[in-house]
Amino acid sequence: MFGLIGHLTSLEHAQSVADALGYPEYANQGLDFWCSAPPQIVDHFHVTSVTGQTIEGKYVESCFLPEMLMNRRIKAAIRKILNAMALAQKNSINITALGGFSSIIFEEFNLKDNKQVRNVSLEFDRFTTGNTHTAYVICRQVEQGSAKLGIDLSKATIAVCGATGDIGSGVCRWLDRNTNTQELLLIARNQERLKRLQDELGRGKIMGLEEALPEADVIVWVASMPKGVEINPETLKKPCLIIDGGYPKNLDTKIKHSDVHILKGGIVEHSLDIDWKIMEIVSMDIPSRQMFACFAEAILLEFEQWHTNFSWGRNQITVTKMEQIGTASVKHGFQPLLNW
Structure with a gap:
């Protein structure tokens, strides 16, 4: 049982x-x-x-x-x-x-x-x-959702918000090894952990949230939303795929644009x-x-x-x-x- x-x-x-x-x-x-x-x-x-x-x-x-x-x-x-x-x-x-x-x-x-x-x-x-299963499912959502939108991951930039967390770090490892993503943006509060993750991957650009999101074709959100932070969809790439891996899943109520597509991340x-x-x-x-x-x-x-x-x-x-x-x-x- x-x-x-x-x-x-x-x-x-x-x-x-x-x-x-x-x-x-x-x-x-x-x-x-x-x-x-x-x-x-x-x-x-x-x-x-x-x-x-x-x-x-x-x-x-x-x-x-x-x-x-x-x-x-x-x-x-x-x-x-x-x-x-x-x-x-x-x-x-x-x-x-x-x-x-x-x-x-x-x-x-x-x-x-x-x-x-x-x-x-x-x-x-x-x-x-x-x-582990959550990280796997989110990665598959990145791959399949990008293909659905015509986003070529080999030419894409993916931002992972919450990159040093348990799920976020697993997602980064998968994306680094299995998707041939052109650029990986690493976002988290703890700079020391970010540097360790960057060293482990041998790649990835450490960036702040506001500067990273406009550069990303795909955004994987596996962190809590900082208080007072709002995301202006006009600043995001079009099309843009966002995987909402937080709980509760509410990014679709905060970001509304016809060319910004939000998936409920980690759902099967x-x-x-x-x-x-x-x-x-x-x-x-x-x-x-x-x-x-x-x-x-x-x-x-x-x-x-x-x-x-x-x-x-x-x-x-x-x-x-x-x-x-x-x-x-x-x-x-x-x-x-x-x-x-």
Whole structure:
């Protein structure tokens, strides 16, 4: 059995879908209540591969909300993720994906040092961030989306915003090795990490956000949007492909132009329907088939019986592992979302 640990996008979102989750008593509660709410298993479903294999999974709602980080409720956020992991393990789930902010919180606050959660000793090989599959899917969206728009990657400039993050660095490695991209622009806040990535790749131009975006034919956005930053679509190349790999995915509400095409990055579509309700809650266009690629990684690991933390640790994503999970993804009937 596989598991998915997720969370809702905001307090308002959580209140609005509490009924659908089966907890109407949560609907009118404020942030203090959500800080104390325990994780819950709110969905149980089956996924069938195009090979004919069927597996079962459970969705764990962590009850974490991004406002907890904004309002200095860090201890509550940490507790949410650890408790959700403990709940998944207690339910004998073989491999569980940490979706959304769950993996970020785990890494940023070194939760590997908090192995004991009450009477549960966490076995970290039961968990994956799902970031390897996400990086693979984003790269395939770059390749396939560019071809759809007539952008020749061998003559193109690609800007990666969030290049030093776990997903961003994996994307850079793939683009460097597999696409023959003419120019790679590296954007991130930490200049020391940027220089290390540049040295590793042996290429790439370190640039600031405002100067880099107008030069890019393709923009891969795998970072949080800095406060106060707005992107003027008139300054971007035409056509321009933007892969929105953030969470929540909202660049399409901020950038509107007929020649700027925005893909929801890191989203896959399965070939067969899935009997779950969770993707309706996060407003997927086709909720019975579409999902976050990080969640799909747990599904693929269960299909293949790779019960291990396939994606784990910061900046450990290799092109070889991306190709490995990518082969499994195609085998079981997943494809990158290409609708804009």
